[in-house]
Amino acid sequence: MYLRVLMSFAERGMRSVSSKELAREAGVNDWQVRKDLSYFGELGKPGVGYDVHGLACDIRRILRLDRARHAILIGVGNLGTAILAYGGFARYGLKIVAAFDKDPEKVGREVHGIRIQDMSQLKGLRKRRISLAILAVPASAAQEVVDYLVKVGIKGILSFAACPLKVPKKVKVISIDIAMHLAILPYHLSSE
C-alpha cells in the first residue's frame, strides 16, 4: 500500500515525504506509518522524512519485488481474460507469462498476446522456475487445480475461487471472493 503511494509520489516528482503525507494518501494515520516501517529498520531521517525513491526501493526489497517475477494464469474465462488485459501488474515487476485452460475450444487461441495452453502443459513449468499463479477457475475445480499447481512447484497463489484452499504450509494462498466482498456491504448500510 505504501509502495503504491510512493510510486504515485515519485511520478509527481516528489523527492521526500513525511509520515503524515504518506498516511494521508494511504488512508491511515502518521504513527501507523512510522510503526509499520520501523519494523523493517530505520528507513527515514528524523527532521526530514522519508526519501521517496529510497523508501520505495526499501519496500520493494522487503516485499521481494526487487527483481522481476513471472506468474501464470489458470482459467481464461471472463475474469481470466480481464486479468490478462490488465496492465497493473507491471508496476510491481510482475508479468503473466503463460495462461492455461482445460477447454479445448480455448486452447491454442491467443488472448492479449498470450497463447492459451492445455492444463497438461503445466508440468513444463518446473524448469522455468515460476513460483506465482493466478487462479480464475470455478470453485468446483479450484482444489484440484491447486493440488496440481503445488505439485509443479508453485509457491504463491492468488485465487478468485469462492472457496478456501488446502495447501502445504510452504505455499501461500491469497483469496479474493468478489461476490462475498460485495455481500458485506449491506451490513454497513446503517440507515434504511
Place this chain on the structure above:
Amino acid sequence: MYLRVLMSFAERGMRSVSSKELAREAGVNDWQVRKDLSYFGELGKPGVGYDVHGLACDIRRILRLDRARHAILIGVGNLGTAILAYGGFARYGLKIVAAFDKDPEKVGREVHGIRIQDMSQLKGLRKRRISLAILAVPASAAQEVVDYLVKVGIKGILSFAACPLKVPKKVKVISIDIAMHLAILPYHLSSE
C-alpha cells in the same frame, strides 16, 4: 464466509453442523466460529450444533441479505465485463441492474443482458433506491466517479481501483487492488 460454507452444506443436503465442521470448511478453528457467532446471539443448540438452514437465515438477516439488493456497475472495461458475466452474486441476493461507462463507443451496447448507459444517466438512480455500486474504472477517474456516486445516493461501494477513496462517514467502501494482492505473494516465498 460462514454463510458461503452453510450454503454449500445446504446444497449437499446437510441439516445440522457443529462449529468444528463449519470451522474446517471455512478454514478457521471451532472456538473462533463459536465466538464470532455468539456476538449476534445464541444461534446454536448445545449438544446438537447449528441448524444449517436456520443459521444461514440468521446470518443473512445479520448481514442484511434477507432481501434482494440491486447494484450498479461503473466502468465496462475488461474487468467490468467480467463482472457482468459473473453469476456468483445471485446466491447472496445481489443483482447488477445497470451499467455505466463514459466511452460513447460503449454506451448503448448490451453486455450480458445489460444495456450500457452514459454516466450522465446516473442521476436517475435516486428514485430507484439503489444503494450499492461496483467501481471498475481506472484509478485516475475513481475519486471523481465516487464523489458523483455519493451525490446520487449510493451508500456502499466495492472498488477495484488501485487508490484509496475519500467518502463521507455514512458511505462504506471496500477496495480490492488485484495487483497489490499479487504483489504481496513474493514476500511469503520463504525459500529462494
Place this chain on the structure above:
DNA sequence: GGTTGTGAAATAATTCACAGCG
C-alpha cells in the same frame, strides 16, 4: 457423550507521548 456459549487469560494490534536526531 457431544456441543454450545462465554468469562478469563494470553496474545496481538493500535495509539500515544516524547526522547533524540537533522
Place this chain on the structure above:
DNA sequence: CGCTGTGAATTATTTCACAACC
C-alpha cells in the same frame, strides 16, 4: 523546530477452559 523511532499504555482480538445444556 519538525520529524522519526520506539517504549509504554491502551484497546482489540484470539485462544483457552469449562459450566450449562441436549
